[in-house]
Amino acid sequence: MIYAGCDLGTISAKAVIIRNGNILAVETLPYKNLPKQAAIQVMEMAKNKAGLTKENISYCLSTGFGKKAVPFADKDLPEFLCLSRAIHKLDPEIRTVIDAGGSTIKAFNMDSSGKVTTSATNEKCAAGTGKFMEVMAQALEMPIEELSIAALESGHALPITSQCGVFAESEVITHVNEGKDRLDIFAGISLSVAGKVAAVTRRISLDQPIAIVGGLAKNPIVVRDIEKELGISFVECNLDPRAIAAYGAALLAEERHAS
Amino acid sequence: MGKPFEKTTQVINEFAKPALEFLRALDDEDMKLQAKSLEGTVERLEDLTEAASNPEKRVALFEWGLTPQLFYAFDCLPLAMETFPYLFSATQKQVVHEFLEAAESSGLPSDVCSTDRFLVGAALSGEFPKNAFFVSCAGPCDGTRIAYPIMQKALGVPTLFLELPFTYERESARWYGRQIRTELIPFLEEVTGKKFDLERFREIIEESNRAYELMLDVYDTYTTTPMPVPSSLRGSPWMVFISDAGHPRATKSIQMFHAEVMRRLKEGIPNPIEEKHRVIWGHVQPYFDPLLLPWMEQELKVSVITSMLTGSPILRPIDTSSEETMFEGYAWQGLDMTMSLMRFDSRKILEYTMKLYNQYRCDSVIFTQHVGCNSICGAGGIMRRYFQKEGIPALFLELDYVDDRIVSAENLKNQIEEFFSTI
Numbered sequence: 001m002i003y004a005g006c007d008l009g010t011i012s013a014k015a016v017i018i019r020n021g022n023i024l025a026v027e028t029l030p031y032k033n034l035p036k037q038a039a040i041q042v043m044e045m046a047k048n049k050a051g052l053t054k055e056n057i058s059y060c061l062s063t064g065f066g067k068k069a070v071p072f073a074d075k076d077l078p079e080f081l082c083l084s085r086a087i088h089k090l091d092p093e094i095r096t097v098i099d100a101g102g103s104t105i106k107a108f109n110m111d112s113s114g115k116v117t118t119s120a121t122n123e124k125c126a127a128g129t130g131k132f133m134e135v136m137a138q139a140l141e142m143p144i145e146e147l148s149i150a151a152l153e154s155g156h157a158l159p160i161t162s163q164c165g166v167f168a169e170s171e172v173i174t175h176v177n178e179g180k181d182r183l184d185i186f187a188g189i190s191l192s193v194a195g196k197v198a199a200v201t202r203r204i205s206l207d208q209p210i211a212i213v214g215g216l217a218k219n220p221i222v223v224r225d226i227e228k229e230l231g232i233s234f235v236e237c238n239l240d241p242r243a244i245a246a247y248g249a250a251l252l253a254e255e256r257h258a259s
Numbered sequence: 260m261g262k263p264f265e266k267t268t269q270v271i272n273e274f275a276k277p278a279l280e281f282l283r284a285l286d287d288e289d290m291k292l293q294a295k296s297l298e299g300t301v302e303r304l305e306d307l308t309e310a311a312s313n314p315e316k317r318v319a320l321f322e323w324g325l326t327p328q329l330f331y332a333f334d335c336l337p338l339a340m341e342t343f344p345y346l347f348s349a350t351q352k353q354v355v356h357e358f359l360e361a362a363e364s365s366g367l368p369s370d371v372c373s374t375d376r377f378l379v380g381a382a383l384s385g386e387f388p389k390n391a392f393f394v395s396c397a398g399p400c401d402g403t404r405i406a407y408p409i410m411q412k413a414l415g416v417p418t419l420f421l422e423l424p425f426t427y428e429r430e431s432a433r434w435y436g437r438q439i440r441t442e443l444i445p446f447l448e449e450v451t452g453k454k455f456d457l458e459r460f461r462e463i464i465e466e467s468n469r470a471y472e473l474m475l476d477v478y479d480t481y482t483t484t485p486m487p488v489p490s491s492l493r494g495s496p497w498m499v500f501i502s503d504a505g506h507p508r509a510t511k512s513i514q515m516f517h518a519e520v521m522r523r524l525k526e527g528i529p530n531p532i533e534e535k536h537r538v539i540w541g542h543v544q545p546y547f548d549p550l551l552l553p554w555m556e557q558e559l560k561v562s563v564i565t566s567m568l569t570g571s572p573i574l575r576p577i578d579t580s581s582e583e584t585m586f587e588g589y590a591w592q593g594l595d596m597t598m599s600l601m602r603f604d605s606r607k608i609l610e611y612t613m614k615l616y617n618q619y620r621c622d623s624v625i626f627t628q629h630v631g632c633n634s635i636c637g638a639g640g641i642m643r644r645y646f647q648k649e650g651i652p653a654l655f656l657e658l659d660y661v662d663d664r665i666v667s668a669e670n671l672k673n674q675i676e677e678f679f680s681t682i
Contacts, residue, residue: 065673078680108681116681118647121674124630124657124666203643 001058003257004046005082005249006039006073008066011102011130011215013038014246015046017057018254021089025050026243035066043072059257061249065103074253080108080116082248087211088114089251090237090244095207098226099245100197100216102130107201120203127163128196130215133222135165136189139172140182147186148219157187168192187221194225201230209235217241263311263388266347266354266381267304274350275301288528289489292519296495299512303503304346310336311388317451318391320414322378323398324423324435324593328467328505329443332460333451339502340395344377344661345546352547355661358384367409372402372631373661379406382413391416392450394443398423401633419446427594427607429587436583436590461579463505464589468576470500470510471592473517475572480520481564481619484537485530487523490552494565497572501596535560536679539616541608542627542635543660548668559679564619571615572596605638609645616651623682624653625675629660654678 002024007014012030016023027046031038039062047053062073063082070076079099087094088110099106103126108119126132137144158175162168168189175185193216212234216222218241227233239247279301282294310316319330319337327337347354355373358380363369365383367376381387395407397420411418421438424431444455474496480487496513503509523529540563545551555561565571574595577588616624624646628636639655646653656674659665 078677080677081680084681106677119678119681121677124670205647 001254001257002050002052002056003250003254004043004057004060005246005251005253006043006060006062006070007064007079007082007243007246007249008035008039008062008070009064009102009215010066011134012242013042013066014064014243015039015042016243016246016250017046017050017052018247018250021251021254023239023247024052026240026247028240028242036069036071039066039070040072059253061253061256063245063249077249077252079104079106079245080119082245082252083213084108084110084114084116084248085251086239086244086248087213087237089247090239091209091211091235094209094211094235094237096201096204096210098197098201098210098212099214100128100130100212100222100226101214102134105129105197105200107204109204109207118204120200122196122200125163127165127168128193128200132165132168133189133193133216133219135169136160136172137186139169140176140186142182142186144219147183148190148221151183151186151190151221152224154181154183154187156181156184157191158184160185160188160192163192163196190219190221190225193222194229197222197226198229201226206230206232208232211235211237213237213241213244215242260385262385264308264386266351266384266386268308270346270350270354271301271304271308275304288519289492292488292516293492293495295515295519296492296499296512299499299503299508302508303506307336307338311390314390316390318388320387320391320393320416321395323396323400323403324421325394325396325439325443326467326501326504326589326592326596328463328589329439329447329460331463331505332456333447333453335447335451337503340378341374342498342502343381344374347377348546348661348663349549352663355547356664358386359662362406365409365413367406370631371405372400372629373659375402375406375410375631377661379410379413382410387414387416389416392446393418394421394446395419396421396423399425399634402631417446417450419443424594426604432590432594433587435594436586439590439593440586457582461585464577464579464585466507466510467500467504468579470496470504470513471572471574471576473510473513474500477513477517477520478572480524483524483529484620485532485534486562487520487529489530489532490556490563490565491549493563497565497596500572504596530556530562532556532562533560534562536623536682537562537564537619537621538623538625539564539612539619539621540625540627541612542632543629544627545658545660545663545666545668545671547661547663548671551668551671554672555675559676561675561679563625564615564621573611573614605641608635608638609642612642622652623679624651625678626653626655627660628655628657630657630665631659652678652682 002019004017014028017025025046027042029042060073062070062076063079067076105122109117162171279297282290317335319335322340330337358377361380361383362376424435477496499509499512578584
């Protein structure tokens with residue numbers, strides 16, 4: 001039987017299709033609005049990739065910020081459950097996970113059975129999240145993917161002191177208007193984000209090995225700065241880090257449907 | 260500038276009374292119980308609003324470290340200010356926003372505790388009557404330190420500040436009790452024109468003792484699994500007590516609650532909702548979403564033992580055998596029943612939380628990090644480390660319990676759901 005998981009985040013929709021725990025397809029679709037349509041579309045993309053029709057999927061679970069808006073899901077689950085399940089499957093040795101997503105930062109410790117033992121999340125503010133970085137990249141009028149690689153060469157990161165997204169954006173615009181190097185500005189933004197992610201992570205134990213997942217895990221300068229800030233090195237998960245929660249949802253769909 | 264208690268009257272007429280009728284009409288035991296609890300509150304608020312236009316009456320605005328009995332001994336109508344914002348937060352959020360903005364327009368910083376900002380805003384908007392007086396306590400709370408001098412000017416009514424002890428022990432309580440006798444009583448004699456009558460005070464304390472004993476019984480039943488009443492109703496006796504202790508109406512309300520709880524236990528009618536987790540919620544809950552606790556209970560099977568402010572009784576009834584014991588007991592109750600306890604050292608907050616955690620056999624903790632409260636946010640790190648060390652699952656929720664614009668109910672629900680998925 002075939003199972004699916006869909007993670008509808010604030011920046012992108014992710015879908016994973018599996019059979020007997022093996023991945024048939026993984027798809028990620030960034031979106032600006034209409035999350036429900038994004039969920040439908042990303043699942044269609046995944047099904048096409050796996051060569052499936054709708055009827056082939058026996059059970060589907062959704063997760064993420066927009067989990068209630070996934071129209072085809074049989075049920076929804078919290079992200080912690082999905083992330084921990086997927087990470088345990090991918091690498092049971094991992095003891096600490098940082099999920100740096102579009103609007104949330106989560107950090108948690110896991111034991112050898114894959115159970116979450118301690119956790120922390122960002123609370124009232126989305127500073128330091130993927131959405132924050134996206135807005136800053138827009139202010140710099142350059143694609144975030146390009147900035148994230150090019151800014152690695154910056155030798156002089158300009159500090160961004162504002163935590164508030166609106167004030168930080170105007171700080172960035174001020175730097176741009178002063179003719180500062182955009183890569184230096186972005187390097188400063190990355191340091192600010194890394195500091196925020198590290199602050200949430202320090203609330204739990206930094207038990208090794210440590211993995212980073214979520215959209216920011218695809219951003220090399222942020223990953224480097226988080227590693228520096230926390231004095232750690234991340235281990236690689238053998239899957240697109242944005243799709244980990246969707247994969248966990250698919251695994252749980254298979255397990256729960258089977259039982 | 261509005262009329263005194265104008266917004267309060269609106270809440271009574273447009274929300275509380277219709278809600279009361281609605282709850283009474285429902286064929287649901289819990290809703291009927293809620294209606295009975297609400298009856299006393301509506302009556303108390305109506306007494307207060309009527310008193311605003313009666314020059315013969317005095318309205319006692321009090322906060323921190325006091326309970327209503329002494330004000331009833333002087334025939335005043337007490338209003339526990341700590342409970343005032345919640346009345347609006349749960350019913351008319353636009354009034355909360357209006358008062359907060361009124362306070363900020365006057366220059367009060369937006370990061371001062373929203374309870375204090377709300378009260379200053381209410382005072383500036385004319386919500387409190389001119390026949391009121393204000394009694395509060397100086398303690399280690401930034402919000403009150405900043406807000407109350409402004410409040411004093413805005414109200415333009417007689418004001419007294421008592422000194423709260425910094426430690427929670429017998430000598431401190433006795434010292435505080437002496438202060439009540441030597442400062443608060445002369446103040447009350449002056450503003451009311453009445454002499455203090457010890458026997459009248461004793462009668463009122465005895466009345467409140469009956470309510471307190473019943474409340475202790477009720478809270479004892481919360482150690483059972485499943486509990487006899489749903490989470491949303493459990494704090495009701497405590498809320499009645501802090502607002503109205505000493506008035507026969509409060510005793511009657513708690514007596515009714517007590518009788519119903521005991522009937523359910525006797526007849527084996529527990530709360531029908533399955534309980535997977537039992538959580539002690541330290542500090543205040545977000546009052547802007549009255550459906551949060553029912554949601555937790557129904558969707559997550561999480562039962563909440565409330566510790567709103569410090570809302571679980573831990574003392575014995577007040578010893579009325581002598582004037583000295585009576586004032587000592589009254590002082591203890593004031594320090595315990597209101598938010599005062601939250602402002603002692605972190606060790607005491609932790610000790611108190613763990614006492615309740617064990618007493619009610621909880622398996623997890625939620626701790627509010629109210630954005631304007633330096634005391635409770637400052638204790639967060641110490642508590643977080645303690646719970647981690649003890650292996651107690653703990654969720655620290657940053658929120659403003661009055662203002663839903665800081666962290667939305669949806670965001671909170673998401674964090675709560677995520678947390679319980681891990682335990």
